[in-house]
Amino acid sequence: MIATCPHCGNPVPVNGPQRRPICRSCQKVVEITAETWHDILREYLESYRGLEPGSGSDSTIMGGTTLKCTSVKLPPPDPACPKCETNWDLAGVKDGTDGAIVCQQCGYTSPTYPPPDWLKAGVPAAAQVFFGERDRTGAVEEAAATVAAATPIALACPQCGGGLLVTAQSERTLPCKYCKVDVFLPDAVWLKLHPAKEAKFWLVRFS
Ligand SMILES: [Zn+2]
Ligand SMILES: [Zn+2]
Ligand SMILES: [Zn+2]
Known part of the structure; x- marks a missing residue:
């Protein structure tokens, strides 16, 4: 269900x-x-x-x-x-x-x-x-703790190659702080954090 x-x-x-x-x-x-x-x-x-x-x-x-x-x-x-x-x-x-x-x-x-x-x-x-x-x-606390404990993942911005650090608290789409483009997190990264x-x-x- x-x-x-x-x-x-x-x-x-x-x-x-x-x-x-x-x-x-x-x-x-x-x-x-x-x-x-x-x-x-x-x-x-x-x-x-x-x-x-x-x-x-x-x-x-x-x-x-x-x-x-x-x-x-x-x-x-x-x-x-x-x-x-x-x-x-x-x-x-x-x-x-x-x-x-x-x-x-x-x-x-x-x-x-x-x-x-x-x-x-x-x-x-x-x-x-x-x-x-x-x-x-x-x-609820347990689920939140699991998320908080997840290690951040580093990936390169597909637009400019700048380094992005993604945590479990990140939104699915996050702005690159270098080129300001919105980066949509690939499934592999998203599922690792969630x-x-x-x-x-x-x-x-x-x-
Ligand atoms: Zn059995
Ligand atoms: Zn960028
Ligand atoms: Zn929900």
Whole structure:
């Protein structure tokens, strides 16, 4: 699931039932209300019966924040461990478990936890979350610290060859202090300073 940051327009992966994911590009919180989450899951539950295992649906939710999600009804067998591709034993995890699911083959772990209260309040059938990230306090500060800690990158102005020093706080386009031309930072430089986060697969088990 991917949200569009209402502050800067960049994509923000939402890798779990989070109401306050952080945009890596601008270090701002992207608010997703509990109601929006309820709508997403209810809509999914409604279409669930009509879906063949293995098939899915794409939906776009507009609101303060545009959300795009792709959901798939799981066929048996369970999804596979990203490391060794052995199927996870989801049935072995009881609802309410707050901890990690461990791959029996390679020992890789992934979080599993009960849905937060605000989620269950609107969707009582939600029973357990697998592989999802959670809202964490201090996440904004953490994202800002990561950016501040990134080493500046030196590159030559494509116009005059003058030296430019780019930091994570730099805008995507910055003026060369020698020839005053606006230099648009190449992707390689930009991504080094703002590591992109990938959208990951996570799931909610319903009872
Ligand atoms: Zn942003
Ligand atoms: Zn494994
Ligand atoms: Zn220049």
